[in-house]
Amino acid sequence: MATIDKIGAILNTKIEIPFKIKARESIHTNPFKDSKFDGSILPADIFEGTQLKSQNKAKMVMSAIAGSVSNFSRKIVEPVAAFCNKVKTNLSNAFNYAKTTTLSESLSDLGNYISQKVSTMRKNAEMNKISDKMPVVDLEAAWINENKLMEAA
Amino acid sequence: MNKKISQIIDALTTHQDNDSIRVLENLGTNSSDNDIREKTSRALVKKNVHDSLKVVIINEGKGINDLSPVVAMSTINEILALKDKTEVLHILEDTINMHSSETVRENAASVKSLLAL
Secondary structure, three states, X not given: OHHHHHXXXXXXXXXXXXXXXXXXXXXXXXXXXXXXXXXXXXXXOXXXXXXXXXXXXXXXXXXXXXXXXXXXXXXXXXXXXXXXXXXXHHHHHHHHHHHHOOHHHHHHHHHHHHHHHHHHHHHHHHHHOOOOOOOHHHHHHHHHHHHHHHHHO | OOHHHHHHHHHHHHOOOOHHHHHHHHHHHOOOOHHHHHHHHHHHHHHOOHHHHHHHHHOOOOHHHOOOHHHXXXXXXXXXXXXXXXXXXXXXXXXXXXXXXHHHHHHHHHHHHHHHO
């Protein structure tokens, strides 16, 4: 009986299994837990342990820089494309506005008016310009005309 | 002087047509304006051809024989400034030897003396 009691006491005591895993976190940690890579790839070997060597630290820094540069280029390209699209749209709108409104007609009329005036002025200047290319008869007539104007004045 | 007339005289000065000499003589040397006569006489000398030089040398009251000393002296200065004086010397010789007016002959002789200096 006493032997049975001893055996029962032994059975009631908890025997610790030597291969039991007490805390899973202590062995395996999630290295990406607090990281936000936004699609960037970190080529550094993260399974070498939590204590980073100086060489690995430099590798991490360089990877971060490379990722940042990649992100920067992606961020800058998008606004440029948006800006170009905006300019294109504005130009198109302005052209359509000029085409549909009477402003274009007014400018066209103004341009024709100025062109005609300049042409007339040029012709008058050429007519009034006295040169040895003119026939002597015309020069004589012009001189006589000037004499008459001077006498009348 | 009227600017347009000045331009006309300049145009006639360089004009290739010999008819320009006739216009300069008729309208320029006969003008009542001293400035026009002076400019016309200089223009005729600048042409440096027989017909134009003859106008300012042998005609009484024109060119070197003008009643205005300014016009006469200006014409003489222009003659003195000519590079080729062959034709003007030839006309002066003929004028000194053959012209009927003594005043014209004396004036021509004076100009020839100046050219010889």
